[in-house]
Amino acid sequence: MSSPEPFGTRLRQAMDARGPLCVGIDPHASLLAAWGLDDDVNGLERFTRTVVEALADRVAVLKPQSAFFERFGSRGIAVLEQAVAEARAAGALVLMDAKRGDIGSTMGAYAEAFLRKDSPLFSDAVTVSPYLGFGSLRPALDQAVLSGCGVFVLALTSNPEGAEVQRATASGGGSLAQLMLNHMADENAGADPMGPVGAVVGATLGVAGVDLDINGPLLAPGIGAQGATPADLPGVFGDAVRNVVPSVSRGVLRHGPDAAALRAAAERFAEEIRVAVGGA
Numbered sequence: 617m618s619s620p621e622p623f624g625t626r627l628r629q630a631m632d633a634r635g636p637l638c639v640g641i642d643p644h645a646s647l648l649a650a651w652g653l654d655d656d657v658n659g660l661e662r663f664t665r666t667v668v669e670a671l672a673d674r675v676a677v678l679k680p681q682s683a684f685f686e687r688f689g690s691r692g693i694a695v696l697e698q699a700v701a702e703a704r705a706a707g708a709l710v711l712m713d714a715k716r717g718d719i720g721s722t723m724g725a726y727a728e729a730f731l732r733k734d735s736p737l738f739s740d741a742v743t744v745s746p747y748l749g750f751g752s753l754r755p756a757l758d759q760a761v762l763s764g765c766g767v768f769v770l771a772l773t774s775n776p777e778g779a780e781v782q783r784a785t786a787s788g789g790g791s792l793a794q795l796m797l798n799h800m801a802d803e804n805a806g807a808d809p810m811g812p813v814g815a816v817v818g819a820t821l822g823v824a825g826v827d828l829d830i831n832g833p834l835l836a837p838g839i840g841a842q843g844a845t846p847a848d849l850p851g852v853f854g855d856a857v858r859n860v861v862p863s864v865s866r867g868v869l870r871h872g873p874d875a876a877a878l879r880a881a882a883e884r885f886a887e888e889i890r891v892a893v894g895g896a
């Protein structure tokens with residue numbers, strides 16, 4: 617059996633062809649109401665289908681937020697499974713925002729759930745937390761390589777509360793976030809055009825203040841509803857900005873349910889990103 621195309625190659629191709637924007641699928645109860653939908657599985661299904669049909673053929677990455685599907689139990693997960701399959705079939709890479717983190721043996725089960733090809737929730741990449749120790753992520757890192765998938769590791773999150781943990785000093789000196797970024801750089805060493813291990817770094821940070829040279833993608837949530845704008849990206853990411861995948865959820869979704877309005881909102885963010893990042 618031939619080995620799958622590596623995630624770094626697939627993501628770079630998608631970013632070159634479609635631009636780097638990632639749109640999040642976050643069916644908040646308030647958004648369901650604003651779209652005239654009930655806060656139930658039918659509303660969830662309609663919302664999700666509308667976003668996938670509007671955007672999966674044009675954005676590089678769609679990022680379903682697992683929590684909003686889990687809150688409806690097994691029927692919500694079924695909607696998520698369908699969305700993942702349809703988004704991938706339409707050409708978007710699917711980044712499952714599940715933020716899993718656990719001891720290594722349990723991480724193996726999460727890796728099977730999201731990164732094993734025959735899983736109903738098989739996605740192109742998944743978000744994980746390294747704050748049980750970077751080594752606890754090993755099963756996910758290994759499964760990702762086997763499947764041609766990516767793993768996005770929380771480094772410096774977009775929420776202000778993250779700093780008390782992530783900026784704390786690690787035992788060897790330097791911040792915990794920097795320690796995690798160093799591990800990511802080790803995982804990605806030698807990969808071309810970039811490795812499968814991405815970092816999550818909030819676009820809200822102003823200045824990252826860490827070395828982001830990890831030879832991997834940098835997911836930048838926080839644009840739109842959390843207050844960051846595409847114009848903030850060069851200041852936060854510096855030279856690493858060409859590897860940034862800017863992520864917007866509510867900032868796009870609030871323009872639904874009209875598909876043309878969703879597409880126009882995504883295109884406005886894409887254009888602002890082009891202007892801010894230029895030919896980086």
Ligand SMILES: O=c1ccn([C@@H]2O[C@H](COP(=O)(O)O)[C@@H](O)[C@H]2O)c(=O)[nH]1
Pocket residue numbers: 640642681713772773774775816817818837838839840841842863864865866867
């Ligand atoms: O540091 C992080 C990591 C993940 N997120 C997730 O991204 C979206 C943001 O939604 P908006 O509506 O664009 O604010 C959401 O799913 C978060 O869980 C993040 O915001 N920050």
